[in-house]
Structure formats: C-alpha cells, structure tokens
Amino acid sequence: MKRYVLIIVVVVIGVAFMGYMLGSIGTKKDEKALxxxxxxxxxxxxxxxxxxxxxxxxxxxxxxxxxxxSAKIEDMLEKYPQLVILWAGYGFSKDYNSPRxxxxxxxxxxxxxxxxxxxxxxxxxxxxxxxxxxxxxxxxxxxxxxxxxxxxxxxxxxxxxxxxxxxxxxxxxxxxxxxxxxxxxxxxxxxxxxxxxxxxxxxxxxxxxxxxxxxxxxxxxxxxxxxxxxxxxxxxxxxxxxxxxTAEAMEEYYDEYGFSDWTHSLSDTPLLKAQHPGYEMFVTGIHYKRGLSCADCHLPYTQKGSIKFSTHHIQSPLDDIANSCLTCHRQSEEEFRNIVKEKLKRKDQLHVIAMNSLATAHLNAKKAWEIGATEEEMEPVLQMIRSGQWLWDFSIASHGSFFHAPEETLRLLAVANEKAQQANLMLTGVLAAHDVLNYQVPDFSTKEKAQALAGVDxxxxxxxxxxxxxxxxxxxxxxxxxxxxxxxxxxxxxxxxxxxxx
Ligand code: HEC
Ligand code: HEC
Ligand code: HEC
Ligand code: HEC
Known part of the structure; x- marks a missing residue:
C-alpha cells in the first residue's frame, strides 16, 4: 500500500512539474507569438x-x-590622453566618452x-x-x-x-x-x-x-x-x-576609393576613423561561430511571474551573468567575471602600447615637416601611420571586441603597433637626414597637455x-x-x- 502512495506522489509531482515546464515553454511561445x-x-x-x-x-x-x-560618463580623453594626439584636427580630440x-x-x-x-x-x-x-x-x-x-x-x-x-x-x-x-x-x-x-x-x-x-x-x-x-x-x-x-578588406576598400575622414593636423596624414565595428569583430569570434547572436547575451530571456520575455535592458552582460552566460556555461558568476576581466587586461596592455607608438609617430612626423622633410620622404611614412592607426582603431572602437573576438583584437593591436614602430624607425632616418638626432617628442601625458598640443580650445x-x-x-x-x-x-x-x- 505504502509503495503505491509513494509512486502516486512521485507521479503527481512529476506530472505537475512537466505541466509547469510545458506551461513555461507555452508562455514563452505566447510571448514570442506576440x-x-x-x-x-x-x-x-x-x-x-x-x-x-x-x-x-x-x-x-x-x-x-x-x-x-547606465548613466555614468567616463571621459576617455582623461583616461587615455594619447587619443587626443591620435585624433588631432578631428572632432574626437575635443570630447570622447565611453558608451552609456x-x-x-x-x-x-x-x-x-x-x-x-x-x-x-x-x-x-x-x-x-x-x-x-x-x-x-x-x-x-x-x-x-x-x-x-x-x-x-x-x-x-x-x-x-x-x-x-x-x-x-x-x-x-x-x-x-x-x-x-x-x-x-x-x-x-x-x-x-x-x-x-x-x-x-x-x-x-x-x-x-x-x-x-x-x-x-x-x-x-x-x-x-x-x-x-x-x-x-x-x-x-x-x-x-x-x-x-575584416579590417584589411575595408582598408583596401577605402584605399581604392581614395577615402579619408580627415587630415591629421600635426602629421598631415590622411586618416580613417573607425566607427564601432562591433558586428564585424563579433563574427570573427567563437560565440558567433557557435551560432550565437547579440540578443543571446544582451537581450536574454527573463521571467516575470509566469511570463517569459526578452529583457530589453541592453547592458553589460556582466551585470546579469545568470541570464546571459549561465544558460549555457556552468561555472560560477565569480569565475566568469574574472575571465572577462583578464581578457580586458590583456587588451589594455597592447592597446596602450599601440597608442603610444602611434602618437609618437604623429609627433615625430610633425617635427620632420618642420625641419623641411620632403613629400617624397614623408609619403611612405604617412602611409604606414594611416594603416597602423586604422588597424588599432578598428580593433578597439566597438568596446566589447576584447571579449567578442579576443584573438582578432590582439592580432590587430600587434600589427598596428608594428606599423607604428616602423613609421617611427623611418622617421628617425628622415630626421637624421636633416641633422636632427635624438629628438624627444613633447609630453602628452595628460588631457590638458595633449589638447594644448592638438590646439583644442x-x-x-x-x-x-x-x-x-x-x-x-x-x-x-x-x-x-x-x-x-x-x-x-x-x-x-x-x-x-x-x-x-x-
Ligand atoms: C539605432 C542605433 C542602435 C541600435 C539599433 C543598437 N544600438 Fe547599441 N548603442 C547605440 C549607441 C549610439 C550607443 C551609445 C549610447 C550613448 O553612449 O549615449 C549604444 C550603446 C550600446 C551598449 C552600451 C550600453 C551601456 O550601458 O554601456 C550596448 C551593450 C549596446 N549598445 C548593445 C546593442 C545591442 C545588443 C543591440 C541590438 C539588440 C544594439 N545595441 C542596437 C546605437 C544602437
Ligand atoms: C557571448 C555573449 C555575447 C554576445 C553574443 C555579444 N556580446 Fe556584446 N558583450 C559581451 C560581454 C561579456 C561584454 C563586456 C562587458 C563589459 O566589459 O562589462 C560585451 C560588451 C559589449 C559592448 C560594449 C559595452 C560597453 O559599455 O563597453 C557592446 C556595444 C556590445 N557588447 C554589443 C554587442 C553586439 C552588437 C553584439 C552582436 C554583434 C554582441 N555584443 C554580442 C557579451 C556578448
Ligand atoms: C535594439 C533593437 C531593439 C529595440 C530597440 C527593441 N527591441 Fe524588441 N526585440 C529585439 C530583439 C532582438 C528581440 C528578440 C526576438 C526573439 O528572440 O524572439 C525582441 C523581442 C521583442 C518582442 C517579442 C517578445 C520577446 O520579449 O521576446 C516584443 C513584443 C518586443 N521586442 C517589443 C519591443 C518594444 C515594445 C520595444 C520598445 C520599448 C522594443 N521591442 C525595442 C530588438 C529590439
Ligand atoms: C547560447 C549559449 C552561450 C551563451 C549564452 C554564452 N556562451 Fe560562452 N560559449 C558558448 C560556446 C558554444 C562556446 C564555444 C565552446 C567550444 O566550442 O569549445 C563558448 C565559449 C566561451 C568562452 C571560451 C572562448 C573564449 O573566447 O575565450 C568563454 C570565455 C565564454 N564562452 C564566456 C561567456 C560569457 C562571459 C558569456 C556571457 C556574457 C557567455 N559565454 C555566454 C556558448 C555560450
């Protein structure tokens, strides 16, 4: 007798649970059917x-x-004064904040x-x-x-x-x-x-x-x-x-079309400004290749009472790891936060190195023009700066790329830095040919100093x-x-x- 009761209880609980699950799928469908x-x-x-x-x-x-x-303004020019030099002569050297x-x-x-x-x-x-x-x-x-x-x-x-x-x-x-x-x-x-x-x-x-x-x-x-x-x-x-x-395919497109967004006011380089190639970077990453879409992490399904719907609170998924990541992954929230943080740190290290190299190249080029470098001497240098700056900007401008596509982000930053260093090497040669040795570029370590150099009032x-x-x-x-x-x-x-x- 007791066994039967137990079986009946188990069956009732089982049926109730299945009913609940079907019901919740049902409401999810209903809401989607909206x-x-x-x-x-x-x-x-x-x-x-x-x-x-x-x-x-x-x-x-x-x-x-x-x-x-998400209301807070983070002044990126304060955080990275190099940006002011990189964008001299262009609107972004006046004001640039992290997204809200x-x-x-x-x-x-x-x-x-x-x-x-x-x-x-x-x-x-x-x-x-x-x-x-x-x-x-x-x-x-x-x-x-x-x-x-x-x-x-x-x-x-x-x-x-x-x-x-x-x-x-x-x-x-x-x-x-x-x-x-x-x-x-x-x-x-x-x-x-x-x-x-x-x-x-x-x-x-x-x-x-x-x-x-x-x-x-x-x-x-x-x-x-x-x-x-x-x-x-x-x-x-x-x-x-x-x-x-890819960054390289678009560079070729722009070069062929003969396009530049502006001419740099210090180095005279015709430059491209990357906007926010978030989608293009994302498609190089593993989550895209495994079939995810932006909405999977940024508009995950959420529950309110018996209703399931896509939360339209688009934000950093790290503020909702349970719904954004742990639907597929099984680690702890803490571990996920740390994994993403580490990725950001790796990106930031190469990011700062590349920005410093590029900013130095612009200032070296300015000096070269001042002491009478010729168009012929400068042409290959400016081409190198243009390419390096494009790859750098493309890799980071979408903010989330360090996570969406870590390998592609680090690859582009490494190539960008290499191009900037090559430009600096060529510029050392140009300066030496005009009898300038050991030139030290001016200090651009604060937003104020950098904006003074870039002529921002x-x-x-x-x-x-x-x-x-x-x-x-x-x-x-x-x-x-x-x-x-x-x-x-x-x-x-x-x-x-x-x-x-x-
Ligand atoms: C009509 C243009 C537009 C569309 C469509 C759009 N975004 Fe945005 N997104 C922006 C702009 C502009 C900002 C920066 C807003 C600001 O800083 O004032 C932004 C900011 C963000 C942020 C940063 C939020 C924060 O709190 O820091 C995330 C994340 C984001 N978008 C993800 C998405 C996702 C995912 C989609 C697709 C479901 C999407 N966006 C669709 C234009 C758009
Ligand atoms: C696998 C999950 C996942 C997918 C899919 C995904 N993102 Fe993200 N996204 C993240 C994470 C994690 C961050 C880093 C958040 C942070 O740093 O706080 C992020 C950051 C961002 C940011 C920067 C937010 C900021 O304030 O700096 C934007 C914008 C963004 N994503 C848009 C998109 C778009 C557009 C897509 C699709 C093309 C997409 N994301 C796909 C997880 C994802
Ligand atoms: C940036 C793009 C974007 C904006 C802005 C946006 N939605 Fe959506 N919406 C989506 C995406 C992506 C989905 C997910 C579709 C899915 O997975 O079925 C969605 C789903 C929905 C659904 C289907 C039910 C659900 O929750 O999945 C409704 C209804 C809806 N949105 C209404 C709205 C309303 C109302 C607004 C304005 C307050 C809005 N959306 C703004 C992108 C957006
Ligand atoms: C819809 C399922 C799904 C969601 C949601 C999801 N992931 Fe993933 N994630 C995957 C898959 C699939 C892989 C690839 C694993 C493989 O193929 O080995 C992966 C790989 C990863 C990796 C290893 C690859 C790399 O780029 O380092 C990390 C880290 C990761 N996910 C973090 C996250 C974080 C953080 C979130 C939430 C913001 C998240 N995932 C959301 C399915 C998901």
Missing part, C-alpha cells in the same frame, strides 16, 4: 515614440527604460562637444548623418523626406524632428511588430557583400538588429536631384563591406555648447512637444551628464 498576432501600434507609417509602444508591450518597455541606469545606455543616445549626441553649438539650421560642424544611429525618429524622418534628402544638410536641420532616443521602431516594424531592418544602408551593405536577403534567418536577425548601428561606416558624398530638379549632394551613411568584413567649445543648450536646443524640444513628436515624460527624468562642468 510578434505574430501583434497589436497594430499604428495603421500606417512608423511610430517613433516608444512610450506609445509601451501601452501594448509593458514588459519590453519597462526593461527598455532600465537602460537609463540606449536611453541616453540623443542626450550624448547633443551634449558632446563634437556636435558643437549651432545657432540655426544651417550651421555647426556636423552633417545630418550624425543622427543616423541615435534615434527611432531616423527611420520615420527618412520615410517622410526620402533617403537622400534625409542625408542632406547640417545636423542642426533636424533638431526638432529627432527627439526620441533608440527605441522600438529602430528594430521592429510598426504594423507587424516583427524584427525588421529599419536602416536601408545595412540592407544595401548586406547585398553588396553577397548576402541573399530572403535567406536571412531569424537567429541572424537577432544580430542584424544591432548591426544597424554597431558597425563600421562612412559618409559617402552622393549627388542627386531633388523634387524641384535641383542638384544636391547627400552625405549618405555607407558600410564599406563590398570587399569583406576647450573653454571656448564649452561656452559655445552651453549657449546652444540654453538656446536653440530648448526651442527644438519645445517644438517637438508642441507637435506631439515628443510625449515621453520618462525622458525628462534622465540625469543630464557630460564630460564638462555645466
């Missing part, structure tokens, strides 16, 4: 306001808002000294393209204005239109809620690199949603005729993928920025609220952080 039987957020067009989406999808919206927890949560994308873009202090729609240093990866209003405005028209004119032209930070409409279709590529430049790049668009799998979409922004790109001057038949030139965001996704830039923030920027946001493009009260609660005192 994408299929989705509420229509808007009958036509693109709904850029994530707060409106939030009424239908509260779990995704509430976790999306949590990206505001998606909720801050627009604030960071308006606050950075790189976007300057425009006083009207037609001035300021930056083009429209600078909004491209910051806001769900970008696909909305692109649909309204046209693809070339959107990329025409100055950044300040659309200040009152681009007001919602990265949100639902960046990754989801407004009518079907399905994951969708909202940026035509990614679609074009995939085609250029030979991908058949109708063969893209769902798992790939869970990475391509991110590859809309976490990629390398440049602003390609593109002539076109507008509606009135006037000739215009757009600066269109373009991904240099036609020859492949920080107080002037800050003053200009604060005038903009108290003037034109306020008008932009007032207009957007009036015209109901900006309805999200949550955005008013974000702390207003910048690298400078305000």
């Amino acid at each position: 994408l299929n039987t989705a509420p229509v957020i808007k009958e036509k067009g693109i709904e850029a306001r994530s707060d409106v989406w939030g009424e239908s999808y509260p779990n995704q919206y509430d976790t999306w808002k949590m990206t505001s927890q 949560g998606h909720a801050f994308a627009l604030q960071s873009n308006r606050n950075t000294l790189r976007t300057g202090g425009p006083t009207g729609a037609d001035n300021g240093p930056m083009p429209m393209a600078c909004w491209a990866c910051k806001s769900s209003d970008v696909p909305r405005l692109m649909a309204k204005e046209g693809k070339n028209e959107f990329f025409t004119g100055k950044w300040a032209r659309a200040g009152s239109e681009i007001v919602n930070p990265i949100g639902c409409a960046d990754c989801h279709n407004t009518q079907t809620s399905q994951l969708e590529i909202s940026r035509p430049y990614l679609t074009r790049a995939l085609e250029a690199s030979g991908v058949e668009l109708d063969k893209i799998t769902y798992q790939e979409m869970r990475s391509l949603a991110c590859a809309q922004c976490h990629v390398e790109y440049y602003f390609r001057p593109t002539p076109y005729s507008n509606q009135d038949g006037e000739s215009k030139t757009a600066a269109v965001v373009t991904l240099p993928w036609a020859k492949g996704l 920080l107080p002037m830039l800050i003053e200009e920025k604060l005038e903009f923030k108290n003037g034109l920027m306020k008008l932009w946001l007032e207009e957007a609220v009036r015209e109901e493009r900006l309805t999200n009260k949550f955005l008013d609660t974000l702390p207003d952080n910048a690298s400078y005192p305000q």
Whole structure:
C-alpha cells in the first residue's frame, strides 16, 4: 500500500512539474507569438515614440527604460590622453566618452562637444548623418523626406524632428511588430557583400538588429536631384563591406576609393576613423561561430511571474551573468567575471602600447615637416601611420571586441603597433637626414597637455555648447512637444551628464 502512495506522489509531482515546464515553454511561445498576432501600434507609417509602444508591450518597455541606469560618463580623453594626439584636427580630440545606455543616445549626441553649438539650421560642424544611429525618429524622418534628402544638410536641420532616443521602431516594424531592418544602408551593405536577403534567418536577425548601428561606416558624398530638379549632394551613411568584413578588406576598400575622414593636423596624414565595428569583430569570434547572436547575451530571456520575455535592458552582460552566460556555461558568476576581466587586461596592455607608438609617430612626423622633410620622404611614412592607426582603431572602437573576438583584437593591436614602430624607425632616418638626432617628442601625458598640443580650445567649445543648450536646443524640444513628436515624460527624468562642468 505504502509503495503505491509513494509512486502516486512521485507521479503527481512529476506530472505537475512537466505541466509547469510545458506551461513555461507555452508562455514563452505566447510571448514570442506576440510578434505574430501583434497589436497594430499604428495603421500606417512608423511610430517613433516608444512610450506609445509601451501601452501594448509593458514588459519590453519597462526593461527598455532600465537602460537609463547606465548613466555614468567616463571621459576617455582623461583616461587615455594619447587619443587626443591620435585624433588631432578631428572632432574626437575635443570630447570622447565611453558608451552609456540606449536611453541616453540623443542626450550624448547633443551634449558632446563634437556636435558643437549651432545657432540655426544651417550651421555647426556636423552633417545630418550624425543622427543616423541615435534615434527611432531616423527611420520615420527618412520615410517622410526620402533617403537622400534625409542625408542632406547640417545636423542642426533636424533638431526638432529627432527627439526620441533608440527605441522600438529602430528594430521592429510598426504594423507587424516583427524584427525588421529599419536602416536601408545595412540592407544595401548586406547585398553588396553577397548576402541573399530572403535567406536571412531569424537567429541572424537577432544580430542584424544591432548591426544597424554597431558597425563600421562612412559618409559617402552622393549627388542627386531633388523634387524641384535641383542638384544636391547627400552625405549618405555607407558600410564599406563590398570587399569583406575584416579590417584589411575595408582598408583596401577605402584605399581604392581614395577615402579619408580627415587630415591629421600635426602629421598631415590622411586618416580613417573607425566607427564601432562591433558586428564585424563579433563574427570573427567563437560565440558567433557557435551560432550565437547579440540578443543571446544582451537581450536574454527573463521571467516575470509566469511570463517569459526578452529583457530589453541592453547592458553589460556582466551585470546579469545568470541570464546571459549561465544558460549555457556552468561555472560560477565569480569565475566568469574574472575571465572577462583578464581578457580586458590583456587588451589594455597592447592597446596602450599601440597608442603610444602611434602618437609618437604623429609627433615625430610633425617635427620632420618642420625641419623641411620632403613629400617624397614623408609619403611612405604617412602611409604606414594611416594603416597602423586604422588597424588599432578598428580593433578597439566597438568596446566589447576584447571579449567578442579576443584573438582578432590582439592580432590587430600587434600589427598596428608594428606599423607604428616602423613609421617611427623611418622617421628617425628622415630626421637624421636633416641633422636632427635624438629628438624627444613633447609630453602628452595628460588631457590638458595633449589638447594644448592638438590646439583644442576647450573653454571656448564649452561656452559655445552651453549657449546652444540654453538656446536653440530648448526651442527644438519645445517644438517637438508642441507637435506631439515628443510625449515621453520618462525622458525628462534622465540625469543630464557630460564630460564638462555645466
Ligand atoms: C535594439 C533593437 C531593439 C529595440 C530597440 C527593441 N527591441 Fe524588441 N526585440 C529585439 C530583439 C532582438 C528581440 C528578440 C526576438 C526573439 O528572440 O524572439 C525582441 C523581442 C521583442 C518582442 C517579442 C517578445 C520577446 O520579449 O521576446 C516584443 C513584443 C518586443 N521586442 C517589443 C519591443 C518594444 C515594445 C520595444 C520598445 C520599448 C522594443 N521591442 C525595442 C530588438 C529590439
Ligand atoms: C539605432 C542605433 C542602435 C541600435 C539599433 C543598437 N544600438 Fe547599441 N548603442 C547605440 C549607441 C549610439 C550607443 C551609445 C549610447 C550613448 O553612449 O549615449 C549604444 C550603446 C550600446 C551598449 C552600451 C550600453 C551601456 O550601458 O554601456 C550596448 C551593450 C549596446 N549598445 C548593445 C546593442 C545591442 C545588443 C543591440 C541590438 C539588440 C544594439 N545595441 C542596437 C546605437 C544602437
Ligand atoms: C557571448 C555573449 C555575447 C554576445 C553574443 C555579444 N556580446 Fe556584446 N558583450 C559581451 C560581454 C561579456 C561584454 C563586456 C562587458 C563589459 O566589459 O562589462 C560585451 C560588451 C559589449 C559592448 C560594449 C559595452 C560597453 O559599455 O563597453 C557592446 C556595444 C556590445 N557588447 C554589443 C554587442 C553586439 C552588437 C553584439 C552582436 C554583434 C554582441 N555584443 C554580442 C557579451 C556578448
Ligand atoms: C547560447 C549559449 C552561450 C551563451 C549564452 C554564452 N556562451 Fe560562452 N560559449 C558558448 C560556446 C558554444 C562556446 C564555444 C565552446 C567550444 O566550442 O569549445 C563558448 C565559449 C566561451 C568562452 C571560451 C572562448 C573564449 O573566447 O575565450 C568563454 C570565455 C565564454 N564562452 C564566456 C561567456 C560569457 C562571459 C558569456 C556571457 C556574457 C557567455 N559565454 C555566454 C556558448 C555560450
């Protein structure tokens, strides 16, 4: 008798457990099915306001808002003053911070000294393209204005239109809620690199949603005729993928096209600035090769009551190791944190060595020009600096590469350093040929010293920025609220952080 009771108890527990498991798979499916039987957020067009989406999808919206927890600014120029020398003559030598949560994308873009202090729609240093990866209003405005028209004119032209930070409409279709590529430049790049668009799998979409922004790109001057038949030139965001996704393939692409982002103000080198080739670096790593996508670690499934959904709190996976890593791996959280930390340390060591070598090369080259080096003497040197700096920047600019693709990151840093050292060796020769021996480059060990060498007038830039923030920027946001493009009260609660005192 007792045996039967025991068996019945075991069976009941077993059935209950299976029921629970099936139920939880069921709810996971249900929630995923939301994408299929989705509420229509808007009958036509693109709904850029994530707060409106939030009424239908509260779990995704509430976790999306949590990206505001990553609010801290880390001034990278303070941390690595070498960067100021490497980017002399270019916006990044003015202001460059580590990334924050998606909720801050627009604030960071308006606050950075790189976007300057425009006083009207037609001035300021930056083009429209600078909004491209910051806001769900970008696909909305692109649909309204046209693809070339959107990329025409100055950044300040659309200040009152681009007001919602990265949100639902960046990754989801407004009518079907399905994951969708909202940026035509990614679609074009995939085609250029030979991908058949109708063969893209769902798992790939869970990475391509991110590859809309976490990629390398440049602003390609593109002539076109507008509606009135006037000739215009757009600066269109373009991904240099036609020859492949590696740093070397893109370097060849840029060299062939004869492209440079700017000419260095100290060494006169025509240089490339890597943006954030996160996707391209990721695909060289083991997790991609084992079939993972960005969403597996950065939007892992999470549980709230009986509901399973993808957390939209995109952040460092180290802040949620249990859901991000331990779904596949079996070690302790502590061990994982240490593994990642060690990878970061290895990268940082080579990173600093490469930056010092490159910065020294720029300053040596400046000296060489000053003492009368010829174009002929300098040409091979500048070519070497250009290549070395590109490989260095490509390896680290996406921030996570030390983990996503450790081998590729360290390989690129080693080659970058080798090229910088070769440039320095050649420069020692050039200087000696002009009777300069044992030249010591000036001290660039603090942000202040480095910015003085690079000719950055920080107080002037800050003053200009604060005038903009108290003037034109306020008008932009007032207009957007009036015209109901900006309805999200949550955005008013974000702390207003910048690298400078305000
Ligand atoms: C940066 C891209 C991105 C943004 C921004 C984004 N999502 Fe998602 N969303 C994803 C990805 C990736 C998935 C995972 C799809 C899967 O695994 O089935 C997803 C899944 C979903 C799902 C399916 C159910 C689930 O949780 O897996 C819903 C519903 C959803 N998102 C709603 C939203 C809403 C609402 C917003 C805005 C508040 C939003 N998303 C913003 C990328 C994004
Ligand atoms: C529309 C452009 C865009 C898309 C799409 C996008 N990102 Fe981002 N991402 C950004 C920008 C811009 C920042 C930096 C924001 C800042 O510093 O203000 C950022 C920051 C981040 C950060 C740093 C967050 C932190 O707290 O430090 C992570 C991680 C990240 N993104 C991952 C992803 C993943 C994963 C996806 C795809 C699911 C994705 N992003 C899709 C533009 C985008
Ligand atoms: C196997 C898990 C995993 C996958 C898959 C993954 N990441 Fe990451 N990602 C990480 C880890 C771990 C870090 C390092 C976090 C840290 O240093 O705090 C990171 C860092 C980042 C950062 C830098 C965050 C910062 O604040 O510095 C970005 C941006 C990012 N990942 C985007 C992506 C994108 C885009 C993809 C897909 C192309 C992707 N990740 C795929 C685990 C992953
Ligand atoms: C969906 C499953 C999955 C998730 C989630 C996942 N991994 Fe992995 N990880 C793998 C696989 C598969 C490999 C390759 C193992 C092999 O082939 O030997 C791997 C390899 C690794 C390795 C060894 C390779 C290397 O680059 O050093 C480390 C370290 C690692 N993962 C850390 C992490 C961390 C940290 C996270 C969370 C941020 C994470 N993984 C999330 C599946 C996963």
